[in-house]
Amino acid sequence: xxxxxxxxxxxxxxxxxxxxxxxxxxxxxxxxxxxxxxxxxxxxxxxxxxxxxxxxxxxxxxxxxxxxxxxxxxxxxxxxxxxxxxxxxxxxxxxxxxxxxxxxxxxxxxxxxxxxxxxxxxxxxxxxxxxxxxxxxxxxxxxxxxxxxxxxxxxxxxxxxxxxxxxxxxxxxxxxxxxxxxxxxxxxxxxxxxxxxxxxxxxxxxxxxxxxxxxxxxxxxxxxxxxxxxxxxxxxxxxxxxxxxxxxxxxxxxxxxxxxxxxxxxxxxxxxxxxxxxxxxxxxxxxxxxxxxxxxxxxxxxxxxxxxxxxxxxxxxxxxxxxxxxxxxxxxxxxxxxxxxxxxxxxxxxxxxxxxxxxxxxxxxxxxxxxxxxxxxxxxxxxxxxxxxxxxxxxxxxxxxxxxxxxxxxxxxxxxxxxxxxxxxxxxxxxxxxxxxxxxxxxxxxxxxxxxxxxxxxx
Amino acid sequence: xxxxxxxxxxxxxxxxxxxxxxxxxxxxxxxxxxxxxxxxxxxxxxxxxxxxxxxxxxxxxxxxxxxxxxxxxxxxxxxxxxxxxxxxxxxxxxxxxxxxxxxxxxxxxxxxxxxxxxxxxxxxxxxxxxxxxxxxxxxxxxxxxxxxxxxxxxxxxxxxxxxxxxxxxxxxxxxxxxxxxxxxxxxxxxxxxxxxxxxxxxxxxxxxxxxxxxxxxxxxxxxxxxxxxxxxxxxxxxxxxxxxxxxxxxxxxxxxxxxxxxxxxxxxxxxxxxxxxxxxxxxxxxxxxxxxxxxxxxxxxxxxxxxxxxxxxxxxxxxxxxxxxxxxxxxxxxxxxxxxxxxxxxxxxxxxxxxxxxxxxxxxxxxxxxxxxxxxxxxxxxxxxxxxxxxxxxxxxxxxxxxxxxxxxxxxxxxxxxxxxxxxxxxxxxxxxxxxxxxxxxxxxxxxxxxxxxxxxxxxxxxxxxxxxxxxxxxxxxxxxxxxxxxxx
Numbered sequence: 001x002x003x004x005x006x007x008x009x010x011x012x013x014x015x016x017x018x019x020x021x022x023x024x025x026x027x028x029x030x031x032x033x034x035x036x037x038x039x040x041x042x043x044x045x046x047x048x049x050x051x052x053x054x055x056x057x058x059x060x061x062x063x064x065x066x067x068x069x070x071x072x073x074x075x076x077x078x079x080x081x082x083x084x085x086x087x088x089x090x091x092x093x094x095x096x097x098x099x100x101x102x103x104x105x106x107x108x109x110x111x112x113x114x115x116x117x118x119x120x121x122x123x124x125x126x127x128x129x130x131x132x133x134x135x136x137x138x139x140x141x142x143x144x145x146x147x148x149x150x151x152x153x154x155x156x157x158x159x160x161x162x163x164x165x166x167x168x169x170x171x172x173x174x175x176x177x178x179x180x181x182x183x184x185x186x187x188x189x190x191x192x193x194x195x196x197x198x199x200x201x202x203x204x205x206x207x208x209x210x211x212x213x214x215x216x217x218x219x220x221x222x223x224x225x226x227x228x229x230x231x232x233x234x235x236x237x238x239x240x241x242x243x244x245x246x247x248x249x250x251x252x253x254x255x256x257x258x259x260x261x262x263x264x265x266x267x268x269x270x271x272x273x274x275x276x277x278x279x280x281x282x283x284x285x286x287x288x289x290x291x292x293x294x295x296x297x298x299x300x301x302x303x304x305x306x307x308x309x310x311x312x313x314x315x316x317x318x319x320x321x322x323x324x325x326x327x328x329x330x331x332x333x334x335x336x337x338x339x340x341x342x343x344x345x346x347x348x349x350x351x352x353x354x355x356x357x358x359x360x361x362x363x364x365x366x367x368x369x370x371x372x373x374x375x376x377x378x379x380x381x382x383x384x385x386x387x388x389x390x391x392x393x394x395x396x397x398x399x400x401x402x403x404x405x406x407x408x409x410x411x412x413x414x415x416x417x418x419x420x421x422x423x424x425x426x427x428x429x430x431x432x433x434x435x436x437x438x439x440x441x442x443x444x445x446x447x448x449x450x451x452x453x454x455x456x457x458x459x
Numbered sequence: 460x461x462x463x464x465x466x467x468x469x470x471x472x473x474x475x476x477x478x479x480x481x482x483x484x485x486x487x488x489x490x491x492x493x494x495x496x497x498x499x500x501x502x503x504x505x506x507x508x509x510x511x512x513x514x515x516x517x518x519x520x521x522x523x524x525x526x527x528x529x530x531x532x533x534x535x536x537x538x539x540x541x542x543x544x545x546x547x548x549x550x551x552x553x554x555x556x557x558x559x560x561x562x563x564x565x566x567x568x569x570x571x572x573x574x575x576x577x578x579x580x581x582x583x584x585x586x587x588x589x590x591x592x593x594x595x596x597x598x599x600x601x602x603x604x605x606x607x608x609x610x611x612x613x614x615x616x617x618x619x620x621x622x623x624x625x626x627x628x629x630x631x632x633x634x635x636x637x638x639x640x641x642x643x644x645x646x647x648x649x650x651x652x653x654x655x656x657x658x659x660x661x662x663x664x665x666x667x668x669x670x671x672x673x674x675x676x677x678x679x680x681x682x683x684x685x686x687x688x689x690x691x692x693x694x695x696x697x698x699x700x701x702x703x704x705x706x707x708x709x710x711x712x713x714x715x716x717x718x719x720x721x722x723x724x725x726x727x728x729x730x731x732x733x734x735x736x737x738x739x740x741x742x743x744x745x746x747x748x749x750x751x752x753x754x755x756x757x758x759x760x761x762x763x764x765x766x767x768x769x770x771x772x773x774x775x776x777x778x779x780x781x782x783x784x785x786x787x788x789x790x791x792x793x794x795x796x797x798x799x800x801x802x803x804x805x806x807x808x809x810x811x812x813x814x815x816x817x818x819x820x821x822x823x824x825x826x827x828x829x830x831x832x833x834x835x836x837x838x839x840x841x842x843x844x845x846x847x848x849x850x851x852x853x854x855x856x857x858x859x860x861x862x863x864x865x866x867x868x869x870x871x872x873x874x875x876x877x878x879x880x881x882x883x884x885x886x887x888x889x890x891x892x893x894x895x896x897x898x899x900x901x902x903x904x905x906x907x908x909x910x911x912x913x914x915x916x917x918x919x920x921x922x923x924x925x926x927x928x929x930x931x932x933x934x935x936x937x938x939x940x941x942x943x944x945x946x947x948x
Contacts, residue, residue, distance in 0.1 A: 091521025280779025
């Protein structure tokens, strides 16, 4: 019996202790008509040995190939140091639960405290939680938090740039609209690709807003004028919510320093910090804020305290915010978070340090610019926007994007993200990304292939 | 010592970052960072040694019996990890086309089918990232269903008082009011109170069965009838699915929507707090509202169904649609135990729980519901020990750590005083259960003879009992370079 250690003698002795003559008798309080019928489970395949499932999974993993990837759009291929997952998958981290018994979980708790410290260092804010599910759901929690935390207005309106990741906007809608929050879209500048203050003014109209979402870089890779946007939010009684890429923060001004007063909340996707692409998850969302909002911050938070002997130690704290204490009045329903991914992110940041992370960021930036040069040399391919970018670039194409992407995929190149379905006015357009892992040869291979496909369209 | 406190200016793990540091020419100066963030500067070996040592300060399933009630801390098979981490799966971009994803999509589609069969539901979405997100999705579907029918008066979700805190929190996140239903003295939901509470304002009820008091609610059919007759829907919280896997199906009990905790029932790791996976299953009438994405099989080809295919969906819960690596682990687990293994999970989880309960009762501990059969977990109340020896449940829990056992869940559910909620799971052997009984018995003797020993526990761990009040009052939530100078100055 896989994973069940009982011998026939064990079973007999245990049943005798209980005082029943069969395991079946232990289900005697369940109405018999509810028990599963003979064929109910037929759709479930029969047991496989480890050898057989290994063969099956290996063939399926191979079937998905290892194409050359130029897609970014919220998930980025970075080098992950070998030590990161070797340590993260140690059983003591991998198979532990939420650290409710603090004294038996100091490893996880100290690591989470270190993570919180690294995230506050990166974002320039005071406090961080111990993770949420992913960047998009973290933004949803940030918006809910901002509406609760903003005491200057009762408004439930939140300004959301169209230049924010389309999947983030959809997730945001799904999670916050049931609570009556109104999301107001802010258009981007067609030339710069950024979100100017005038567009905020236009979207806000005469009504108050609880918060403004500012993303840096935005979905097109463009760097927003974050200081002006943050100051505008504060001048209009709104909180500023930063959505940031943690690798970019090695180079870019931290949200805590945006504008005169700094952003109030920063959130984003921690995937670039040591998490493999993995078809979309598990990743981890992060959420940081100013000290004054800490009681509205959802999710687990670890604090440093003292034990009976006065020795420092770590424990979950401010649990009165959480569902297991506050139930229907909690800051969020979140319970399980993304602890193991945070373990990886913490080790990743410790190995890279600020300078290593800066090299990664600078290399991504340089590679994407180089890719832009190579692709921009192809007739009919040109940048969509004028403003500077971090590590993604939106390009206008001379032919339908979907067709070109399909042809590229047939040659094992994933050419980027088709902007057309979400931004019809930009089509045919493509969002490309080249992180530090892409080599000059790979950039050239992409450019040469794209040039050939554009020159000789498929029938 | 924190990794930050080991930092020395100029030290680096140079092999891990790119060798070149290109000039950053065209990012405007005003948008650049002025000072480097205070991340640790350590060597590779320092980091490896530090985090290896931290790992050794944890209890985990791989190192300790971990009978944490309602958390299903069963063994996490290693093959599930290594096969989910094959390079083809790890390296795949979430937006890669289906042409480069037939392998993973096949696994996910088959997992959907397995979960449908084992729960008796009509359709399954793997999208929710954890149980609480599954709850949110489930209640959001209930809301969407009533709204689509123009039934706007249904503003209330019923939740038994024994429910997990996530239930009321999820209902509130979906915009509902919560009404609590009391639990009867026998552990079942108070049926009369339920019947009095349902009405045209009832959107649905959220139930865990077996419940958090560790018994199967014998009146489940009557509950389903009462709620359905009032026009409400039934939500099944799958936290305790391990108790009935392959024996009873939520769909057959009359539930309209359920979530499963794959990090419990399907043995994926808890990772020190996550990640989980909380797929939702629905009856036919709720199918249009399932969260996206879903995996479809069309002829020989698998593909994602997204917003454009599913216009009535409650939408997307994360940017890329779920914790794929966890879903792969659950799939491998399901294939390893197979059809015949599903029912065995519940059988041996139940056998272990009832055996452990019987042994603890023999040893003189008091069951909270002695007349009831335990499901996969049960409650012991230490109110007598608290009264007679002045040693409470938390003291017992902390002393268990000294004996090398992770404590059961303490003080939950709230309706049983001085309670320990104990869930041994099917993967523990008889010897391990006997060892736990011996430890509990020994601690009770200590409580009688030397209560201060128990009240001062733990004694053998890296730290002694921590001051939670200080933690919450004198908040220290992040290390900063200046605070560190102060501390060492």
